[in-house]
Amino acid sequence: MRVLPPLLRRKPAVAVLMCVPLFALILGLVAYPFFHALFLATLNKAETAFVGLDNFSFLFGRQTFWMVVRQSLLFALVAVVFKALIGLAAAHAINTIPTKGQRKWRGMMLIPWVIPPALSTLGWWWLFEPTYSAINWGLTKLAVPAVPWLSDTFWARFSIILVNVWVGAPFFLIMYLAALKSIPGELYEAAEMDGAGPWQKFFHITLPMIRNIIAITTLFSIIVTLANFDIVRVLTQGGPLNTTHLFATYAFRVGIESGDIPLGAAVSLFMFPMLAILAFIILRNVRRRAASLA
């Protein structure tokens, strides 16, 4: 064996060296952009002067901003709840069919999740489009009045949530399916002997056994859903009258399209404390439960 220089013979030194690439990645891709955004948010529109928290106080005084906050929360809440419910139901359904047939169903169900969302949303846009859309064509054939999918506030929000659920539910499906498979079959047999019916088995065995996966998946989904950009961008561009803007699309509108990058940075930073608190609470509960189950 070659003799290493003294510094490298010390284990801690080697360990630190091996971690350098990771530190570099985090520094370059997480820390730097984050602090740069913080820095940007404190500048004036021309990025020539330091204005402290003026950008934030300006936002807090604007009705549109608070509308975006409410919309983002509503969007994330409704979409995540439906994704979770549909994912759970689908996972259950797939888990009941024999293992041989499961692969093809799982593969098919995953399709919405693996297509680039910008692309699939374009397909949805084509379905929703008022003049030539397939859905409205079908509705009129059935003598149902055409629905203004993207031009009415309610329906525009509905459509965006629908597409987001369509894209995101398979993620829940996969996570739940893996979690369901990890529950020992004996537990269900024991419960059956104890007299549990299907619903009781679900509430007393399945749900408690996959609670951690539900919590982590939900947390993860809330984060990506709150930060969603592409669906709104492609379907409505935030319209009608800003009623479908989310944090990310509003930040884009303000920062890039209207040329006020510091204000855009301030909008996007607003999400951070909310998500941090949420993540802290959920992960603390997950740790506690994991400790009691393991």
Added chain:
Amino acid sequence: MADVTLQNLVKTFDTVEAVRGIDLQIPNNEFVVLVGPSGCGKSTVLRMIAGLEDITSGDIRIGDLRVNDVPPKDRNIAMVFQNYALYPHMTVEQNMSFGLRLRKVAKSEIRGKVQRAADILGIAELLGRRPRELSGGQRQRVAMGRAIVRDPQVFLFDEPLSNLDAKLRGQMRIEIQRLHQQLRTTTIYVTHDQVEAMTLADRVVVMNAGRIEQAGTPDEVYHQPRTRFVAGFMGSPAMNFLNCQVTEENGHTVARLADGPALPLPAEQAARVRSYAGRTLVAGLRPENIRETASHDGGNSSGVPHDVSIDIVEPLGRETIVYFRLGDSTLCARVGTEVHPRAGEQTSLVFHPDRLHLIDPETDLVL
């Protein structure tokens, strides 16, 4: 409490016949052990009785009720699983009371039953813990407690001790026996361990390839095996099998072992096998019937000494297991600790014919 009747029970998985026609009558209060090698269908039989497995054909009766189509929860049976199957997110108390809570039993009654079962099993101080905080033996007790509180007609045990270490297994065996003496509930117990079968059972049911080979008291299956399989399966070390011929010598009917001694047969056995004279049979002789001297034999016939060459010696403390060559076969003998045979040595061992089993190689039946 109830008796259990299996009538021509058959189970087919796709094309594989796992259980091929089981007939068994288990009277009330009896402790029956189904024993056999892996894949013999014993667990499948148990799971069919539990209702966890559909019945391909045949009937299962518990008490007077035909339960083929009765769901498990309505059969009033409790089962202890191999891996305990405790609910990990519930405390011991919640685990034990789960079945009663589902049946909407009054809270005070549940508390009393759980407390009583916990006292019987000595786990009263564990009621607040979760399964992961328990040792293997404690989990096993909780699993039994969960069965006891239900006060079922029948207990089913599916290899309950196979995950425990040898010492604990011995302890739990005694506890299960004590439990049955106390509760007298009809019990069906599945194991591949013949020691468990011998020690626990009122009646041992030896299974092989989906069929019952023999059902009888532990004594019967050990001393009067009906087939070669039962003879070879029960007992450790296993029974020695070697070819032999039945002949008449000096007015005695003897079994002449291949390359070995001629063993005079007791009169009754001689009468049964005389018609097989001249044919090659299989002789089954347990290791304890080959000893170092004649004096150890408690039987009425004296043994026949024979010179053998010792192959392997396994001293076990209270006895020594000796493997030796006889012609082409390796046989096994149990000798006392006062002799110290060594591998490679020539020595004289005494063959005791009073427990010799003669097997027809064509039918594998003991004659």
